[in-house]
Amino acid sequence: MDDDAVLLERDGAVARLVLNRPAKHNALRFDDLDHLVELLHEAEDDDDIRVIVLKGRGRSFCAGHDYDDAVRSYGLDPGAGGKPPRRPSQRSRLRRDRRLGEAYMAFHYAAKPVIAQVQGVCTGAGLYLVELVDLAIAADTARFSHAEQRFGLAGNTWHLNTQILMYGAKKARELLLLGEEFNGADAVEMGLANRSVPEEELESTVEEWARRIAQHPRDALVTGRALHTMALDSLGGTQQFLRGAVGHTLGTNLRFEDDEYNFLRERGKRGTRDAFADRDRHYREGPRET
DSSP: OOGGGEEEEEETTEEEEEEOOGGGTTOBOHHHHHHHHHHHHHHHHOTTOOEEEEEESSSOSBOOBOHHHHHHHTTOSOOGGGOOOOOOOHHHHHHHHHHHHHHHHHHHTOSSOEEEEEOSEEETHHHHHHHHSSEEEEETTOEEEOGGGGGTTSSOOTTHHHHHHHHOHHHHHHHHHHOOOBOHHHHHHHTSOSEEEOGGGHHHHHHHHHHHHTTSOHHHHHHHHHHHHHHHHHTTHHHHHHHHHHHHHHHTSOOOOTTSOOHHHHHHHHOHHHHHHHHHHHHHHOOOOO
8 A cells, every 4th residue: 555645634723634646636546545544533533633624636636436446456357368357256345345335434424524625626436525524615627527427337326315415316316327527616506515716715715614613612523523423314324335335336246238338348448548538428429330
């Protein structure tokens, strides 16, 4: 694991969890997400910390999971000679996906308020984290999407309850089925972000909010956060993660018919970058003429 891929910075009553793979738009490997949760708990346990900022270094907040790492972790990479791998067992996939679900639960149940500071690309795992934390401030130019649904999930995520409560049932289905991109102002209108600001004002706006929140007594912040989580639980907050682990295992282990777009197959032919471009073109324009 690269310990520098995720950092914890302390500044008085404010902690910053920093995603630090700017050349990869802060795409998260599984080990990075595990380390991020460890640092979250470290900030929670530090009594001097009252509020936590989650941010990404460089041009983007987070481009989701590192797909190459996910393919390796799930045992889907072709072996020597390009021979297709044996499909992983459901039990091995469920073990991995329970661990992934627990990482998202850690932010859902964070003991202290967490503010997401969002610029550039925010999709997949990055968008999940923004949806789960307390507050979000976005640059006007931020680019959000649930384009990860184009791998075949088409409506399954770890936290559908949260998304339905946030967006409304119809809008949640639209975001997941179409995977279309939206900006910071759209995110505010939909209830994902609290504020959209010019990118040059993003850092200072988040800093102001963090310092204002840090004026509250420690016990008030932690008690208020716990009660907020209890309210979400009464609306099914816990169940969504248990369902999400099973849904992710099923949704990423699909059988594709000959006339359906298979990202994994195209990745083997063209490489990851070209396959991503072709995937988005396919869902925007339809299948190529043969």
